[in-house]
Amino acid sequence: MQTGDLLDVTPEALVKAIVRRRKALASTLPKELERRTEENDRAYALAKPPKGASEKDEQNPEVEEENETFRRRTVSRLWSVRHAVEDTEEALAFWTQMETGDWGHLLEDARRVEEGGKSSYALRKKSEVDEV
Amino acid sequence: MSNRFHKDLAVLPREAVEATYASTIAQVNRLDEERQRLYMDKKLRSEVIKFAVNKIQQPPLIDHPELHANLVQAINEKHEFDRLLNGRDELTARLAVPRHRLVQAMGSFYERLTVSTKASEAPHLAAEMEMFSKFFEMQAMVRVYDGHQGLHAELDDARRALLETVKAINREDRKFTQRLNANNEQSRPLRREAGRLRAYLKGIPGTNPAPVPEQVEEFTLRLAAGNSLSIEEFAAMLEHGGLTKFEETEAPAAIPKKRSTTAMRRAEPRRGRRRPGKRDP
Numbered sequence: 001m002q003t004g005d006l007l008d009v010t011p012e013a014l015v016k017a018i019v020r021r022r023k024a025l026a027s028t029l030p031k032e033l034e035r036r037t038e039e040n041d042r043a044y045a046l047a048k049p050p051k052g053a054s055e056k057d058e059q060n061p062e063v064e065e066e067n068e069t070f071r072r073r074t075v076s077r078l079w080s081v082r083h084a085v086e087d088t089e090e091a092l093a094f095w096t097q098m099e100t101g102d103w104g105h106l107l108e109d110a111r112r113v114e115e116g117g118k119s120s121y122a123l124r125k126k127s128e129v130d131e132v
Numbered sequence: 133m134s135n136r137f138h139k140d141l142a143v144l145p146r147e148a149v150e151a152t153y154a155s156t157i158a159q160v161n162r163l164d165e166e167r168q169r170l171y172m173d174k175k176l177r178s179e180v181i182k183f184a185v186n187k188i189q190q191p192p193l194i195d196h197p198e199l200h201a202n203l204v205q206a207i208n209e210k211h212e213f214d215r216l217l218n219g220r221d222e223l224t225a226r227l228a229v230p231r232h233r234l235v236q237a238m239g240s241f242y243e244r245l246t247v248s249t250k251a252s253e254a255p256h257l258a259a260e261m262e263m264f265s266k267f268f269e270m271q272a273m274v275r276v277y278d279g280h281q282g283l284h285a286e287l288d289d290a291r292r293a294l295l296e297t298v299k300a301i302n303r304e305d306r307k308f309t310q311r312l313n314a315n316n317e318q319s320r321p322l323r324r325e326a327g328r329l330r331a332y333l334k335g336i337p338g339t340n341p342a343p344v345p346e347q348v349e350e351f352t353l354r355l356a357a358g359n360s361l362s363i364e365e366f367a368a369m370l371e372h373g374g375l376t377k378f379e380e381t382e383a384p385a386a387i388p389k390k391r392s393t394t395a396m397r398r399a400e401p402r403r404g405r406r407r408p409g410k411r412d413p
Binding site: 001003006007009011014015017018020021024025028029032080081084087088090091094095103106107108109110111113114117118119120121122125 | 274
C-alpha cells in the first residue's frame with residue numbers, strides 16, 4: 001500500500017476492515033475447533049489404554065512416549081483454537097460496537113499529535129531519560 | 133657634510149629636501165594606518181567566519197555595516213540557519229520517529245489488521261486495539277512531517293547559502309593578505325628613504341627634522357587589531373622587547389622545596405617483605 005493510501009485510511013474504514021477480517025476468521029473457527037477436538041480425542045484414546053486391558057496388551061515405552069507427546073500437542077492446539085474462538089467473539093463484539101463511532105479513546109495519541117503535542121514515542125523516550 | 137649617499141640631495145635646496153621628507157613621513161603614516169585597518173578588517177572577517185562555523189556563539193559587533201555587507205549577510209544567514217535547525221530539532225524531538233519508519237510501520241499494521249490469516253497467527257484483541265491506536269497516531273505524525281516538508285529543503289538552502297558566503301569571505305581574506313604584503317613592500321623603501329633624508333637634514337646646521345615614526349612591529353599591529361599570537365611570536369616579542377609596555381606582574385610565590393630524594397631508585401617490594409633465605413647471613 002502506498003503512503004498516500006495509508007494516509008487516506010479513516011477510522012471507520014479500518015474498523016470495517018477489521019470486522020470483516022474477524023468475521024472471516026470466525027467462520028473458519030467452528031470447523032477448526034471440530035477438527036482439533038476430534039484430533040484430541042484420538043490422541044487421548046492412543047495415550048490411555050482401554051480399561052481392562054491385560055499386561056500382554058501393554059505398549060512398549062517408546063510408542064507410549066510418542067503417543068503422550070502427540071496428546072500434549074493436540075491439547076495445546078485445541079486450547080489455542082478455543083482461545084481464538086473466545087478472542088474472536090470478544091473482538092467482534094468490541095469492533096462491532098466501534099462501528100458506531102465509539103473509537104475516541106483509541107485516538108487520544110493521534111489527537112495529541114494533531115494538536116501539536118509530543119508523540120507517544122517521544123513521551124516514552126523522555127520518561128526513559130528521566131528515569132535514568 | 134655630504135657623503136656618497138646624499139649626492140642627489142646636495143644639489144637640492146634645503147626646503148625642497150624638507151618638503152620631500154615631510155611627504156615621505158606622511159606616506160609612511162598613511163601606510164601604517166592602512167595596515168592597521170587591514171588587520172582589523174581581517175580580524176573581523178575571521179570572527180564572522182568563526183561564528184558562521186559555530187566556533188563562537190556570539191557574532192562580532194560590526195561598527196560600519198554599510199562597509200561590510202557580506203559580513204552582515206553571513207551573520208544574518210547564520211541566524212536563519214540556526215532558526216531552521218532549531219525548528220528541525222524541535223520537530224525531531226516532538227515526533228521521535230523518522231518519517232520512513234512511520235510509513236513502514238503503518239503498512240505493516242494495516243496489513244496485520246485487515247488481511248485474513250490463520251487463527252494461530254491472527255493478532256489478539258489487545259494487540260489490535262494497540263495497532264489501531266498507533267496506526268492513526270502515525271498517520272497524524274506523517275501529516276505533521278508533510279506539513280514541514282519544506283523545512284529540510286529550506287535548511288539545505290540556508291546551509292548552502294551560508295557556506296557560499298563564508299567561501300566568498302575567505303576569498304576576500306586572501307586578497308587582504310596580498311594587500312597587507314603589498315603595504316609592507318611599499319612601506320619598507322619609504323622608511324629607508326625617510327631615514328636617509330633625515331640623516332641628510334640632521335647634517336645641516338639649524339635644522340631639526342622630526343624623527344621617522346617608529347616602525348610598528350607586525351605583532352603589535354596584530355595585537356592592537358585583536359588578533360592572537362602564537363607562542364613562538366610571543367617569545368620573539370619578549371626577546372626583542374615588544375612587551376615592555378605591559379605592566380609588571382608580581383613575582384610568583386616561591387615554589388616550596390621538594391623533599392630531597394636519593395638519586396638512585398630504591399627497589400622495594402610493593403607487598404610483603406623479603407624473608408631472609410639460607411644464603412642471607
